[in-house]
Amino acid sequence: MRTAIYPGSFDPVTLGHWDIIQRAEKLVDKLVVAVLYNPSKSPAFSVEERVAMLRELVGDRPNIVITSFHGLLVDFAKSQGAQFIVRGVRAFSDFEYEFQMALMNRKLAPELETVFLMPKEKYSAVSSRLVREIGSMGGNLADLVPDTLRERIAGRLQKP
Incomplete structure (x- = not known):
C-alpha cells in the first residue's frame, strides 16, 4: 500500500491546500493529512478546529485520513507506514x-521520499498567512478558502 503524509499547519485550510489534497489523493492508496502541533506559533484556530475543518472538507473519502501529530515529521511518517511526504510548492x-526540509528529512529517514506538487496557478499566491491577514481586515475570502468553511474562517479572523 502506497501511503503519503501531507503535513502542515492548515491555519486556516485554503483552496491551495485543498487542491494539493486532491492531487495527492490520486497518487497513493492512502493519504494522511496531518496537522502539526507547533507550540512556537500563535494559531488563529486550534489544532482540533483545523482537524475538524479538514474532515468536513474531505467528507467520506475512504483513502484520506485527517489527524494531527507532535514531534518530528519523519517519526510520524514511519508510525503511519508512509513511504512519501507530500509538500505543496507555490513559488521558488x-x-x-x-528543498532544505526534504534534504534533512532524507538524512533522518532515507527510506522516505518527498514529493513536491504544484497547485493550480490560480492558487499560487494563496497562503494561510495572507488569508489570515485579509480576513482580519474584513476582506473577501472567496476564491481563497473553501466555500463550506468561508463563514467560519471569516468569523474567526475578523477583528472587532
Whole structure:
C-alpha cells in the first residue's frame, strides 16, 4: 500500500491546500493529512478546529485520513507506514525552504521520499498567512478558502 503524509499547519485550510489534497489523493492508496502541533506559533484556530475543518472538507473519502501529530515529521511518517511526504510548492521561495526540509528529512529517514506538487496557478499566491491577514481586515475570502468553511474562517479572523 502506497501511503503519503501531507503535513502542515492548515491555519486556516485554503483552496491551495485543498487542491494539493486532491492531487495527492490520486497518487497513493492512502493519504494522511496531518496537522502539526507547533507550540512556537500563535494559531488563529486550534489544532482540533483545523482537524475538524479538514474532515468536513474531505467528507467520506475512504483513502484520506485527517489527524494531527507532535514531534518530528519523519517519526510520524514511519508510525503511519508512509513511504512519501507530500509538500505543496507555490513559488521558488517555497521550493528553497521545502528543498532544505526534504534534504534533512532524507538524512533522518532515507527510506522516505518527498514529493513536491504544484497547485493550480490560480492558487499560487494563496497562503494561510495572507488569508489570515485579509480576513482580519474584513476582506473577501472567496476564491481563497473553501466555500463550506468561508463563514467560519471569516468569523474567526475578523477583528472587532
